[in-house]
Every structure is written in structure tokens, then in C-alpha cells.
Amino acid sequence: MTAVLWIAGIMLVLASFGTLYRIFRGPTLLDRVLATDLLLSIFVAALCMHMIASDSYEHVLLLVAASTIGFVGSVTVARYAENTPSGEKKLRPSRLQEVNKNDPRSARRLEAVRRQAAARKRKNKGAKSTRASRRVSAGKEQ
Amino acid sequence: MLEIIVGICVLGGAIMALGAAVGLVRFPDLLSRLHAGTKPQVFGLMMLLLAVGLYSGDWKLAPVLLVALLLQLLTIPIAAHMMGRSGYRNKHFRSSDLRRDDLREVIEEADS
Numbered sequence: 001m002t003a004v005l006w007i008a009g010i011m012l013v014l015a016s017f018g019t020l021y022r023i024f025r026g027p028t029l030l031d032r033v034l035a036t037d038l039l040l041s042i043f044v045a046a047l048c049m050h051m052i053a054s055d056s057y058e059h060v061l062l063l064v065a066a067s068t069i070g071f072v073g074s075v076t077v078a079r080y081a082e083n084t085p086s087g088e089k090k091l092r093p094s095r096l097q098e099v100n101k102n103d104p105r106s107a108r109r110l111e112a113v114r115r116q117a118a119a120r121k122r123k124n125k126g127a128k129s130t131r132a133s134r135r136v137s138a139g140k141e142q
Numbered sequence: 143m144l145e146i147i148v149g150i151c152v153l154g155g156a157i158m159a160l161g162a163a164v165g166l167v168r169f170p171d172l173l174s175r176l177h178a179g180t181k182p183q184v185f186g187l188m189m190l191l192l193a194v195g196l197y198s199g200d201w202k203l204a205p206v207l208l209v210a211l212l213l214q215l216l217t218i219p220i221a222a223h224m225m226g227r228s229g230y231r232n233k234h235f236r237s238s239d240l241r242r243d244d245l246r247e248v249i250e251e252a253d254s
């Protein structure tokens with residue numbers, strides 16, 4: 001049992017070094033949040049192993065607390081980590097990425113949707129042209 | 143016999159954690175890292191809680207372990223979903239890596 005716990009502990013140490021590398025290196029905020037979440041779950045695993053090794057089970061409630069805290073933290077950060085300047089429904093077509101090349105059918109469908117959107121925009125242009133254009137220019141300045 | 147099962151469960155949980163860390167280091171973008179990173183949080187924890195419950199041999203621990211497992215099962219998919227959603231909206235991936243992308247058309251239609 002002791003040998004198994006040693007091997008598993010060494011694995012956990014290596015895993016936590018991997019997650020620390022990702023926290024240090026992670027190109028985006030969400031990568032860091034994911035790595036922190038994984039670090040917390042490695043900590044929970046180490047806690048379980050400690051309980052088995054020392055044969056004392058007072059820390060069981062800490063497992064519940066750790067899972068709840070990890071959930072609240074990651075959901076909060078993910079909710080407010082919006083880098084885009086406008087909200088989710090205002091993504092401009094020019095800001096979207098290039099067409100998916102693996103799937104020609106989806107590219108064609110996307111083209112059709114885009115054409116419809118352009119037609120609708122032309123139809124609505126007369127009604128609210130001044131306000132919309134002012135908003136667009138303000139967005140470009142930022 | 144019991145010790146062997148407990149040892150297998152502990153080793154399984156540790157291997158899951160190590161695999162997730164390797165995936166976190168090696169994978170190229172956020173969505174694939176999300177795929178790797180959420181594995182030990184559910185299955186690895188399940189194995190470790192099973193190991194604790196078996197090794198203690200105490201039925202009084204079972205409800206607490208069950209509550210911990212159920213909380214994790216409820217919360218981890220939500221957290222991963224929120225992270226994936228935020229990652230998609232912030233475009234933390236290469237769109238040429240996807241074979242099929244249905245969400246994009248919905249966003250385009252909402253935009254118009």
C-alpha cells in the first residue's frame with residue numbers, strides 16, 4: 001500500500017508541475033482558470049491519498065468545500081472574461097474568423113446567411129441610419 | 143483483496159490527473175485543453191472517493207462521500223460549459239480545426 005501511495009504521489013507532483021507550467025505560460029485567461037481548476041482537483045486527490053495513508057478521516061468535509069469553491073471561482077471568471085468590446089449578440093461579421101475550410105457545405109450556408117443579413121440591413125438602412133452610423137464610427141475609434 | 147482494489151483505484155485517479163496535466167501542456171488550444179482537463183475532476187475523483195470509502199470501511203462516511211461526488215458531478219459540466227462558451231465567444235481557437243461549427247450561424251443570424 002505504501003509503495004502504491006508513493007507512486008501515485010509522485011504522479012500527482014508531476015501533474016501539478018504540468019498545471020503550474022500552463023498557469024505560467026497560458027496564452028489566455030481561460031487557460032489559466034482551467035489549469036487552476038485542475039490544480040485544485042489534484043489537491044483534492046492528494047487529500048484523499050493523505051486520508052488513506054494516515055487512516056484518519058476528519059478531512060472529508062474539505063472535499064465538499066473544495067469542489068464548491070472551485071465551481072464558484074471558475075464560473076465567475078468565465079462569465080466575466082469577455083474580451084470582445086461588444087456583447088455576445090453584437091459580434092460583427094467582419095470580426096468573425098475565416099470560413100471553415102474542412103466543410104464546404106457549412107461555408108455555403110454561412111454565405112447564404114450573410115447575404116440575407118446584408119439584404120435585411122439594406123432594407124433597414126433608411127430608418128435608423130444616423131444613429132447606427134454614429135455608433136459604428138464610435139466603435140472604430142475605440 | 144480490499145487493499146488491491148484500493149491500490150488500483152488510487153493509481154487510476156493519479157493516472158487520470160497526470161494524463162490531464164500532459165494534455166494541458168501538450169494540446170494546442172483552449173477547447174481541446176478543456177477536453178483533457180475535465181477528465182480527472184469527475185472520474186479520477188470518483189475512483190479516489192471509492193478508494194477512501196473502501197479503505198475506511200466505515201458506513202458513516204458514505205453520505206459525505208456521496209455528497210462530494212454529486213456536487214462535483216453537478217458543478218464540473220456547468221463550469222466546463224461556461225468556460226467553453228466564453229472561449230468560443232472570445233475566439234480562443236482556430237476555426238480550421240473544427241469539422242463542423244453550428245454555433246457560428248446562430249451568432250451570425252442573431253447579429254443581423
